[in-house]
Amino acid sequence: MRTRLKGLLLALALAVSPVMVQAQTNDGGVVSATTEAGAVEATPDSVKKSFEDRFPGIQAKEVRRTPFAGLFEVQVGMDLLYTNATADYVMQGALIDAQNRRDLTAERLEELSRVSFSSLPLELAVKQVTGDGSRKIAVFEDPNCGYCKRLHQALKEVDNITVYTFLFPILSPDSTVKARNIWCAKDQAATWRAWMLDGQVPPEAVCDTPVDTVLALGRQLMVQGTPAIIFADGSRVNGALPLDALNQKLETVK
CATH class of the missing domain: 3.10.450.70 (Disulphide bond isomerase, DsbC/G, N-terminal)
Incomplete structure (x- = not known):
């Protein structure tokens, strides 16, 4: 569009x-x-x-x-x-x-x-919890997105947060392969974190994935690039936020 x-x-x-x-x-x-x-x-x-x-x-x-x-x-x-x-x-x-x-x-x-956070199908997302997980964000991410990796560098310094990652492979066919391998891994969160933070390529795994459903959801929500961050109050930020800006935004979300 x-x-x-x-x-x-x-x-x-x-x-x-x-x-x-x-x-x-x-x-x-x-x-x-x-x-x-x-x-x-x-x-x-x-x-x-x-x-x-x-x-x-x-x-x-x-x-x-x-x-x-x-x-x-x-x-x-x-x-x-x-x-x-x-x-x-x-x-x-x-x-x-x-x-x-x-x-x-x-x-x-x-x-x-704005997006109704409670309406998001969070069961289709990779879930990572840090601390008490009281603060929540959902992020549309492509496994090969450099800005998404930059966001994760900031997120590792944030405590008491739950991150729901919707795997949104739009950059290349390899993104779709990585999304499948991550979703089908025995420990999705650990495999995703190892790839985004340490560059450890997800081992091959095969199963049914919700990738097509997530892609349709992203189109419905007009997600046009990654990362697209949705906060608990429904507000959205397109692109990676540096640590200070991310913390400031989380503090304003009620």
Whole structure:
């Protein structure tokens, strides 16, 4: 989905910095609204239809009104765009509440990325417990992910934590083989830890694995890279956290 969105943004000639783009007809002519700005009667449903008609093949998962009069938020996958009532213009960037000094786009993205921790199928994860295990995180990890190994270097310094690792092999066929060998090992946690921390290659083992189910779960949760860390409060961090940042985050989770 992210690749398709990037293709859309490229087609719209969007730069890296926030810009507004005027939609065009197939023959290159500019599409102009026939009503005064702000005079178009629109609902999220009508804007969704206008957007998808304007950009065939791009599905708007949700459209919402914003505090900015006449501006609508369009969710495409886990990305946010903004458009007017008739989808004549599309904008990528941060929507800022200047009066209250709030980044509304960042707040919305954080909300969209939240996961109900209690709904996760933790029985499909490799479980590691340190100390009393009172603090809990779930992590989507590829066995060959260098940033995941960096995360484990930090985790070995963290006490009283339970880590649920969803084996998420997306980087290479070898990742799938390692995921199978780790899941099928007699001691999953020890085998996983030995590989991630010490580079001890998991011995070959064969059994039924939940890898396909976990891959489907990751797609459902819009996991687009590893590690993806989900905290007990449902918040998510994409990428490895250094020790200080990890401890600080764990302290804020209630």
